Amino acid sequence: MAKSEHEWGSEQYDQEWVNKDSRRAAERDAQFNAALSWLSVFVSGQSRLMDLGCGPGTLAEKLLTAFPEMHVICSDGSDEMLKLARQRLDSYGNRVSYAQADFGADNWTASLPRQLDGVVSARAIHNLRKLKLIGPVYGQIHELLRPGGVFMNIERVNFATPTLRRHFRELQIKTRGHAAKMDGAAPSLAQQLSLLKRAGFRDIDCFWRETNTAIVGGFKRE
Numbered sequence: 181m182a183k184s185e186h187e188w189g190s191e192q193y194d195q196e197w198v199n200k201d202s203r204r205a206a207e208r209d210a211q212f213n214a215a216l217s218w219l220s221v222f223v224s225g226q227s228r229l230m231d232l233g234c235g236p237g238t239l240a241e242k243l244l245t246a247f248p249e250m251h252v253i254c255s256d257g258s259d260e261m262l263k264l265a266r267q268r269l270d271s272y273g274n275r276v277s278y279a280q281a282d283f284g285a286d287n288w289t290a291s292l293p294r295q296l297d298g299v300v301s302a303r304a305i306h307n308l309r310k311l312k313l314i315g316p317v318y319g320q321i322h323e324l325l326r327p328g329g330v331f332m333n334i335e336r337v338n339f340a341t342p343t344l345r346r347h348f349r350e351l352q353i354k355t356r357g358h359a360a361k362m363d364g365a366a367p368s369l370a371q372q373l374s375l376l377k378r379a380g381f382r383d384i385d386c387f388w389r390e391t392n393t394a395i396v397g398g399f400k401r402e
């Protein structure tokens with residue numbers, strides 16, 4: 181899989197991440213609920229959405245529960261994560277399908293379904309780190325959508341200036357005892373919006389934000 185400081189794809193690493201993540205369920209729920217709330221007005225009926233970098237299927241499960249007619253395609257570069265997603269989503273039967281795809285690789289969309297009503301992603305694409313790598317992925321997501329389809333990315337966003345980044349680190353240390361390691365590398369909100377614009381999306385905005393996590397997205401032109 182594309183280079184990252186994480187060891188995605190290792191059985192032990194993925195399982196440890198899932199265990200750690202379950203301890204921050206309240207924080208995750210706030211993000212997921214904000215996305216679900218917007219999606220309730222962006223998509224309707226028998227829609228097909230892809231969860232890109234789905235991990236163990238936490239967001240996919242919320243989508244399948246909230247939207248009883250929705251089909252969700254769970255996509256991840258890690259076979260281990262897809263295995264965990266399959267276990268979690270087993271009871272949803274043929275409303276879920278699975279696709280192994282590394283969005284850091286060339287032609288990663290070649291075997292993925294197209295004309296999607298939506299693509300959602302949570303804390304996955306920042307693993308590519310560099311704007312010049314993230315930008316093309318936004319363009320390829322745009323190609324996977326049907327005209328009018330929506331992309332919503334729940335993602336880390338960096339504060340815009342070195343001074344704000346320093347203050348945010350101080351705030352994290354004060355409130356949580358430590359500062360997250362990756363904050364130096366994630367795109368800022370303005371950079372995220374600019375990447376979406378360059379990828380061809382319309383009606384781009386930040387739909388929700390809490391400190392360094394935001395939901396950014398937009399729509400494919402009709």
Ligand SMILES: C[S@@+](CC[C@H](N)C(=O)[O-])C[C@H]1O[C@@H](n2cnc3c(N)ncnc32)[C@H](O)[C@@H]1O
Pocket residue numbers: 181182184188189232233234235236237238239255256257258261281282283284285301302303304305307
């Ligand atoms: C922080 S986890 C988030 C999982 C899930 N979206 C969630 O919010 O619970 C990041 C996920 O992105 C996947 N990932 C990282 N780099 C990837 C890549 N280049 N291609 C596809 N998936 C990738 C990892 O395997 C992992 O499942």
